[in-house]
Amino acid sequence: MKIHVTDQAGVEHELEGLDGWRTMEVIRDWGLNIKAECGGACSCATCHVFVAEEWMDKVGAPSEEEEDMLDTVADVRSNSRLSCQILLDESLDGLKVTLAPSAS
């Protein structure tokens, strides 16, 4: 499965995703600019991404806990998600996200 990640400089990267991985882990392991300070525990918001509009329905809504964390970042938008809370499976093959400034 592939995911498409646009970095903070506007460069798009096609990354190999794995079923069951968190989107954050793929982005981090490919060496893109993502802090992910808490390692995926939904308690830092430094894995913030913007989900492409056409993928919003498939990705689904954030949990209440995730929304609370998103409320702490200055650049939150209606399509904001924490990438550690987006678990990859085949239904997300081709997913497109953009790294938020607050992830770096």
Ligand code: FES
């Ligand atoms: Fe900390 Fe996602 S890595 S909230």
